[in-house]
Amino acid sequence: MVRSGLLGILALACLQGAAHGQMHGQHASEAACEEPMLRCATKATPAFGHDGTLWLVWMAGGQVSVANSHDAGHxxxxxxxxxxxxxxxxWGPDARPKIVVDRQGGIALAFATFRDEAFNGQVLYTRSADGGKSFAELRxxxxxxxxxxxxxxxxDQDGTVFxxxxxxxxxxxxxxxxxxYDGAGLFFASSRDGGATYAEARLAHDNTCECCRLGLAFAAAGRPVVIFRNIFEGGVRDHAVMTFTDVSTPGEIHRVSNDDWQINACPHHGPSLTxxxxxTYHVAWYTNGKARKGLFYAHSRDEGRTFSAPMAVGRPDRNPARPFVLAxxxxxVMVWKEFDGEKTTVQMMISRDDxxxxxxxxxxxxxxxxSDHPLLVSNGRQSYLSWMTKADGYRLMPIEDQP
Incomplete structure (x- = not known):
C-alpha cells in the first residue's frame, strides 16, 4: 500500500471529520477534538437490539466507545x-468499528488497529454479556x-456471529x-458463543483486493454471503459475491459486473450488500473501470449466480460515492453521498418492487x-439514515419522514 496514495484519497474524499454533541444529536464539535467522546467521533456504526434499543459504537481519540439510546438517537x-x-x-476511509446485538442483549464488537507505519493491521474483538455495561478484554x-x-x-438467526x-x-x-502474491485473502471465522470466542480462521478466497470494505449478510439461516472487490485476471479489480454453503464452507465466487477496472492500487471504496x-441480493458499488465509471446498482434473484444489468446511480458531475443499500x-432503500463543490448531500432512492x-x-x-459515510439501519419496522457530521453531530433520521 502506498502511503501518499492513501492520504490523497483521504484528502479528496474528506472522510475523517465527524463529531457530535456531548451525548446529544444537536451539538457539534470543537475545533480540536481528541477526546474519546461521541462529539469527537470520526466513525460511528449503529445497530438495533431486539428490544428496539439503538446501540452506537464509535472511534475517537484513539479509543473505541459504546453508548445506547432509547429515543431514536436524540x-x-x-x-x-x-x-x-x-x-x-x-483510520482508512473504509475502516470503522463493527457491532452486532443478539436477542439476549449480548454485544459483539470488532475493529482494526495499525501495527506499524506500513499499514499492517490487526483485527481485535470483544463482547459484552451484561448489556453494554462492560466489555471483555480485547483479543x-x-x-x-x-x-x-x-x-x-x-x-445469524441462531445467534452465531460470523x-x-x-x-x-x-x-x-x-x-x-x-x-x-497479489492482494490479500478473504478469511472468515464464526462464533457460537455470541462473539466471546471465534473458531480458527479459514481462507475463503485468495488474491482479493486488499483495501476495500466488505459487504456481509445472510442469504438464509446458516448461509453467509460476502461481496468484495476481487482481483480478476489481468489485474482487474471488479466485484465478486460468494455465498457460503454453511458458516464453515465457502462457495463459488460469481462476478457482479465486468467493469474492467485495471488498477494496481487500492481504491479504498468498497461495496454494499443486503x-x-x-x-433477492441487492448490491451497490463504485468503479472507475474502462467499461463504466461511477456508482452502480444491480440485483440477483438466483443467489448471486447472475446479476441484472448495472444501473447508474447519482449525478456523475457531483462525485457520487459511498453507497449503502438496505432491504x-x-x-x-439506497443512499449515497454527493458533493457539488460547496456542500455534501446524502441522496436517497427507494424501490418498492424488489x-x-x-x-x-x-x-x-x-x-x-x-462527514462520515451514510449508513442505513433498521429496527425491523422502520429504516433510518445514520450519519455522523462534523457540523451537526450524529443524525438518526427515519426514512419515510424525509421531505
Missing amino acids: TFSAPVQVTARGLNLD PITANNESQRFEALAL AAWLDKRNRVPAKQAGQK VAPNG GAAET GATWSPPKTISSTTDT
Whole structure:
C-alpha cells in the first residue's frame, strides 16, 4: 500500500471529520477534538437490539466507545470505553468499528488497529454479556501475526456471529517460494458463543483486493454471503459475491459486473450488500473501470449466480460515492453521498418492487463540513439514515419522514 496514495484519497474524499454533541444529536464539535467522546467521533456504526434499543459504537481519540439510546438517537447513555488506552486505530476511509446485538442483549464488537507505519493491521474483538455495561478484554480474532483489516460482522438467526476480513498471511509463503502474491485473502471465522470466542480462521478466497470494505449478510439461516472487490485476471479489480454453503464452507465466487477496472492500487471504496426477505441480493458499488465509471446498482434473484444489468446511480458531475443499500419486507432503500463543490448531500432512492424500478433521487440530508459515510439501519419496522457530521453531530433520521 502506498502511503501518499492513501492520504490523497483521504484528502479528496474528506472522510475523517465527524463529531457530535456531548451525548446529544444537536451539538457539534470543537475545533480540536481528541477526546474519546461521541462529539469527537470520526466513525460511528449503529445497530438495533431486539428490544428496539439503538446501540452506537464509535472511534475517537484513539479509543473505541459504546453508548445506547432509547429515543431514536436524540439522547444517549454515558459512554462505555471498550479500549483501556489509546490505540493506533485503523483510520482508512473504509475502516470503522463493527457491532452486532443478539436477542439476549449480548454485544459483539470488532475493529482494526495499525501495527506499524506500513499499514499492517490487526483485527481485535470483544463482547459484552451484561448489556453494554462492560466489555471483555480485547483479543485478536486470529493468532496469525500478518496483517488483517476490513473486518465485517453479521448475526445469524441462531445467534452465531460470523466474521470475515482481509488477511495478508499468504504473502509470506508465496515470497518464500519466490512467487508473486497479489492482494490479500478473504478469511472468515464464526462464533457460537455470541462473539466471546471465534473458531480458527479459514481462507475463503485468495488474491482479493486488499483495501476495500466488505459487504456481509445472510442469504438464509446458516448461509453467509460476502461481496468484495476481487482481483480478476489481468489485474482487474471488479466485484465478486460468494455465498457460503454453511458458516464453515465457502462457495463459488460469481462476478457482479465486468467493469474492467485495471488498477494496481487500492481504491479504498468498497461495496454494499443486503439480502431481501425473499432472497433477492441487492448490491451497490463504485468503479472507475474502462467499461463504466461511477456508482452502480444491480440485483440477483438466483443467489448471486447472475446479476441484472448495472444501473447508474447519482449525478456523475457531483462525485457520487459511498453507497449503502438496505432491504426490508416492503421496500429497498439506497443512499449515497454527493458533493457539488460547496456542500455534501446524502441522496436517497427507494424501490418498492424488489429493485426492478426506483424512485427519483432526492436529498435527505446535507452538510457544508466533513462527514462520515451514510449508513442505513433498521429496527425491523422502520429504516433510518445514520450519519455522523462534523457540523451537526450524529443524525438518526427515519426514512419515510424525509421531505
